[in-house]
Amino acid sequence: MGLLDELKQRVLIADGAMGTLLYSHGIDRCFEELNLSKPEEIVHIHEAYIAAGADVIQTNTYGANYVKLARYGLEDEVPSINRAAVRLAKQAANGRTHVLGTIGGLRTLNKSAVPLEEVKRTFREQLFVLLAEGVDGVLLETYYDLEELETVLTIARKETTLPIIAHVSLHEVGVLQDGTPLADALARLEALGADVVGLNCRLGPYHMLQSLEEVPLPTRAFLSAYPNASLPDYRDGRLVYETNAEYFEETAKAFRDQGVRLIGGCCGTTPKHIEAMARALQDRKPVTKKTVKRRAVSVSVQADNPSAVTPLSELARTRRSVIVELDPPKQLGIDKFLVGAKALHDAGIDALTLADNSLATPRISNVAVGSIVKEQLGVRPLIHITCRDRNLIGLQSHLMGLHTLGITDVLAITGDPSKIGDFPGATSVYDLSSFDLIRLISQFNEGLSYSGKPLGQKTNFSIGAAFNPNVRHLDKAVERMEKKIQCGAHYFLTQPVYSEEKIVEVYEATKHLHTPIYIGIMPLVSARNADFLHHEVPGITLSDEIRARMAACGNDPVQATREGIAIAKALIDAAFDLFNGIYLITPFLRYDMTVELIRYIHEKEAAAKERKVVHG
Numbered sequence: 378m379g380l381l382d383e384l385k386q387r388v389l390i391a392d393g394a395m396g397t398l399l400y401s402h403g404i405d406r407c408f409e410e411l412n413l414s415k416p417e418e419i420v421h422i423h424e425a426y427i428a429a430g431a432d433v434i435q436t437n438t439y440g441a442n443y444v445k446l447a448r449y450g451l452e453d454e455v456p457s458i459n460r461a462a463v464r465l466a467k468q469a470a471n472g473r474t475h476v477l478g479t480i481g482g483l484r485t486l487n488k489s490a491v492p493l494e495e496v497k498r499t500f501r502e503q504l505f506v507l508l509a510e511g512v513d514g515v516l517l518e519t520y521y522d523l524e525e526l527e528t529v530l531t532i533a534r535k536e537t538t539l540p541i542i543a544h545v546s547l548h549e550v551g552v553l554q555d556g557t558p559l560a561d562a563l564a565r566l567e568a569l570g571a572d573v574v575g576l577n578c579r580l581g582p583y584h585m586l587q588s589l590e591e592v593p594l595p596t597r598a599f600l601s602a603y604p605n606a607s608l609p610d611y612r613d614g615r616l617v618y619e620t621n622a623e624y625f626e627e628t629a630k631a632f633r634d635q636g637v638r639l640i641g642g643c644c645g646t647t648p649k650h651i652e653a654m655a656r657a658l659q660d661r662k663p664v665t666k667k668t669v670k671r672r673a674v675s676v677s678v679q680a681d682n683p684s685a686v687t688p689l690s691e692l693a694r695t696r697r698s699v700i701v702e703l704d705p706p707k708q709l710g711i712d713k714f715l716v717g718a719k720a721l722h723d724a725g726i727d728a729l730t731l732a733d734n735s736l737a738t739p740r741i742s743n744v745a746v747g748s749i750v751k752e753q754l755g756v757r758p759l760i761h762i763t764c765r766d767r768n769l770i771g772l773q774s775h776l777m778g779l780h781t782l783g784i785t786d787v788l789a790i791t792g793d794p795s796k797i798g799d800f801p802g803a804t805s806v807y808d809l810s811s812f813d814l815i816r817l818i819s820q821f822n823e824g825l826s827y828s829g830k831p832l833g834q835k836t837n838f839s840i841g842a843a844f845n846p847n848v849r850h851l852d853k854a855v856e857r858m859e860k861k862i863q864c865g866a867h868y869f870l871t872q873p874v875y876s877e878e879k880i881v882e883v884y885e886a887t888k889h890l891h892t893p894i895y896i897g898i899m900p901l902v903s904a905r906n907a908d909f910l911h912h913e914v915p916g917i918t919l920s921d922e923i924r925a926r927m928a929a930c931g932n933d934p935v936q937a938t939r940e941g942i943a944i945a946k947a948l949i950d951a952a953f954d955l956f957n958g959i960y961l962i963t964p965f966l967r968y969d970m971t972v973e974l975i976r977y978i979h980e981k982e983a984a985a986k987e988r989k990v991v992h993g
């Protein structure tokens with residue numbers, strides 16, 4: 378009888394973990410390669426699960442895809458490893474047991490780590506081998522990212538009429554990491570043609586059962602669950618699970634009562650766990666009715682402190698807006714910095730932007746000085762946040778801290794890599810890319826953490842992103858902007874631009890976006906500064922004319938300052954009618970220069986208004 382016909386009649390027992398049982402071969406090795414080098418051991422594990430009572434087993438192919446095998450230099454072995462896996466599982470099954478061809482998810486926390494095109498290519502290759510070898514069904518398991526699972530399920534559904542089992546994995550009870558409730562996700566998978574929908578891994582029975590309480594019985598499909606043995610413990614560099622096989626006896630009944638028809642195990646489970654479940658469900662009688670629990674926590678909470686100030690993106694949409702960067706000091710003591718911040722504030726700025734250890738060199742925390750300028754001077758701080766210095770835990774804690782301090786303006790960037798800074802040996806974290814960070818902040822604005830857990834409040838961050846127009850292919854940089862907008866960016870700040878032609882070029886290349894851009898302008902301070910930027914900073918090119926003007930100042934600092942300001946004013950003139958937003962970068966704490974430029978912008982603005990009145 379086919380798998381689905383059997384599921385119509387009774388609860389089926391699946392197998393448990395494969396990887397966990399192969400740990401003894403070393404945690405850093407490729408478990409799927411053992412299909413080739415230790416086939417008898419794989420057969421032995423399958424047989425142990427069948428002997429324990431499994432009606433359904435899965436091939437040892439969880440990570441047998443191009444991306445994961447490439448980590449071991451085995452990318453050319455996708456066909457051989459998958460072929461061997463099906464043969465070994467079929468040999469063990471010997472016609473008594475259904476054999477599912479397993480394909481595991483690629484994306485875990487970092488959505489951008491594997492682009493969808495790569496997901497599709499990798500998936501197809503593995504799927505075709507498994508189907509060609511004659512599996513009885515396909516098991517898509519450990520998908521944290523619903524977009525990825527929907528994508529691969531759609532492909533699989535087109536390619537085969539065999540049963541498809543689609544499993545998501547959760548970090549939190551009842552929700553996926555993008556905040557989608559489990560019930561909605563499973564309904565979407567059923568609508569895309571999955572025959573069995575459910576969840577595996579990460580959670581032990583307790584949290585998985587809690588998650589399932591909110592899930593109704595599917596209309597056509599069946600429910601499945603492959604819990605981990607427990608929550609993991611970390612000992613001596615490896616994940617360890619409780620050896621609690623007896624606990625699975627009670628657990629199996631509870632899963633059945635939630636409407637689950639296919640029950641197996643994931644990480645930490647062994648044939649003993651499966652045996653306990655098979656024993657508990659000897660009659661295999663399924664439930665056909667279920668009372669669904671309503672979600673206890675509503676995530677649609679309001680922002681706790683709705684921002685009283687207009688977001689910078691809105692300002693730049695409706696009027697001239699000037700923001701100025703003044704970087705926190707590299708040494709202790711902020712007196713001079715505060716004098717500069719006050720001077721800029723008095724000159725009339727909309728926000729003070731504070732870099733996050735730019736050029737990967739430590740400075741006083743921008744949150745500390747941001748909070749001080751906000752409280753003491755009434756200045757609006759715009760806090761840069763890099764992905765370099767904080768892991769996913771640190772970033773979320775940082776965002777919660779900013780929200781708590783009432784700071785809502787942030788710039789989400791990748792960050793200069795550590796190796797260019799004062800501590801080249803320091804790790805660059807990069808758990809997230811700038812795209813992921815923008816998405817994370819957007820999700821905070823929905824009241825959800827990265828794992829989908831409710832935060833209790835919605836944040837109201839206004840999300841800036843970086844745009845570097847000083848690149849060879851401007852169209853590629855604009856594509857990155859478009860992607861950042863899709864991820865939730867509200868506006869952009871550019872790297873400093875040093876030619877009037879470039880300003881026009883940027884305008885032409887971005888005018889279709891309708892997303893405000895603050896154009897970056899940084900006054901030059903000396904001929905050496907100009908040469909350094911031109912020759913040594915990747916992507917920045919100064920025109921011959923500008924370099925000649927700075928060179929003509931020789932070593933005279935007063936003249937160089939005057940010339941640097943004159944050049945910056947000419948750039949402001951070029952940008953004035955094209956961009957509402959101007960982002961001035963203060964070089965070397967020389968706020969006297971940026972103050973003069975702020976005044977220049979305001980005077981220009983006043984003159985333009987006057988002209989309008991006269992002519993209007």
Ligand SMILES: Cc1cc2nc3c(=O)[nH]c(=O)nc-3n(C[C@H](O)[C@H](O)[C@H](O)COP(=O)(O)OP(=O)(O)OC[C@H]3O[C@@H](n4cnc5c(N)ncnc54)[C@H](O)[C@@H]3O)c2cc1C
Nearest residue numbers: 732733735736761790791792793811843853854870871872
């Ligand atoms: C306004 C602004 C503020 C900044 N503030 C800080 C700061 O506070 N602290 C700090 O450490 N750094 C800062 N930087 C520097 C920035 O983090 C680095 O330049 C970083 O490499 C780019 O980050 P991103 O978020 O702009 O780029 P992303 O768009 O996230 O790009 C990240 C990486 O992708 C690659 N890339 C980018 N564009 C292209 C392209 N067109 N084609 C191919 N590959 C590309 C590059 O390798 C780049 O490093 C700032 C940059 C800008 C523009």
Ligand SMILES: [Zn+2]
Nearest residue numbers: 578579643644
């Ligand atoms: Zn698992």
